[in-house]
Amino acid sequence: MYPRTVIVTEEREVEIWPMTADDASALLGFYRSLPSEDLLYLREDVTKPESMMRWVESIESEQGWHLLAGYEGRIIADGELDHQFYGWSRHVGEMRLVVDPAFRGSGLSMLIAQEVLALAADEGLHKVMVQMAVDQASAIHLFKKLGFRHEAILTEHVQDQHGQLRDLIIMAY
Numbered sequence: 001m002y003p004r005t006v007i008v009t010e011e012r013e014v015e016i017w018p019m020t021a022d023d024a025s026a027l028l029g030f031y032r033s034l035p036s037e038d039l040l041y042l043r044e045d046v047t048k049p050e051s052m053m054r055w056v057e058s059i060e061s062e063q064g065w066h067l068l069a070g071y072e073g074r075i076i077a078d079g080e081l082d083h084q085f086y087g088w089s090r091h092v093g094e095m096r097l098v099v100d101p102a103f104r105g106s107g108l109s110m111l112i113a114q115e116v117l118a119l120a121a122d123e124g125l126h127k128v129m130v131q132m133a134v135d136q137a138s139a140i141h142l143f144k145k146l147g148f149r150h151e152a153i154l155t156e157h158v159q160d161q162h163g164q165l166r167d168l169i170i171m172a173y
Contacts, residue, residue: 009106012071016115019059019066023075024052027068030075035101040160041133042098058082067115069099069108076100079112081120081128091126097139109142117146117173127172133158134167148173 003017019027031039031046044051058064063085069077077100083093095116099109120128130148132139148171156165 006108006111008103008108008111012103012106014076014103014108015070016112017068017070019055019068019078021056021059023066023068024049024056026075027055027066027078028052030078030100031098033100034098038098038101040162041136043131043158045161055080065116065119067112067119069103069112071103076103077108077112079116081116081123083120083123083125091124093120093123093125093128095120095128095130097130104138110145113142113146129170129172131168131170133160134169140169140171143171143173146173 003015005013005015008014028047028049028051031051039045039047046052055064055066059066064080064082067079068075069079078096078098080096081093082096084090095113097109097113097116099112103109117128129151130139130143134140134153150169151172152170154168154170157168158166160166
C-alpha cells in the first residue's frame with residue numbers, strides 16, 4: 001500500500017508514505033519552510049527539533065501516525081492521527097493536516113484526510129475529531145466535505161504565537 005504515487009492537479013506526481021524516524025529532519029525542514037501565518041494555527045512550535053522527537057516517540061509507541069507526501073524530493077504535506085490506548089476516549093482519534101501552500105486546492109488535502117480516516121477505521125476508532133481556529137474557512141470546508149460535523153466552539157480557547165486569543169472549533173467524523 002505504501003509508499004504510493006498519486007496524481008494531483010496539474011498532473012503532479014506526489015509520493016505518500018508513513019513517517020519513520022528517518023523522516024524527522026526533512027519534516028522539520030517542511031515546517032520551517034511554511035509561511036509564518038501558517039504556523040500561527042499549530043498547537044505547538046513544530047519548527048523545533050523537540051517536536052519531531054516527540055512525534056518519533058509517538059510513532060514508535062504506536063499512539064501517533066503521520067502520512068507524509070513528497071514532491072521532487074521534499075515533504076509537502078503531513079497528515080497526523082493520534083489516539084490513546086486507554087481511558088474513556090480510547091475509541092477517539094484526532095487528525096491534524098498541514099499542506100504546503102503550493103499544493104492547496106490540488107486535491108492532496110482531501111486525499112491525505114481520506115487516507116487518515118481509513119487508517120482510523122482500520123485501528124477500530126469510532127470517532128475522529130479535528131480542532132482548528134474558527135477563521136480557518138478552507139480547512140472547515142474541507143472537513144465538512146469529508147462528513148465531519150460541528151461539535152463545539154470554545155471561545156478564546158487558543159492563543160497564537162503573537163498572543164492573540166482565537167476561538168476554537170471542534171468537528172467530528
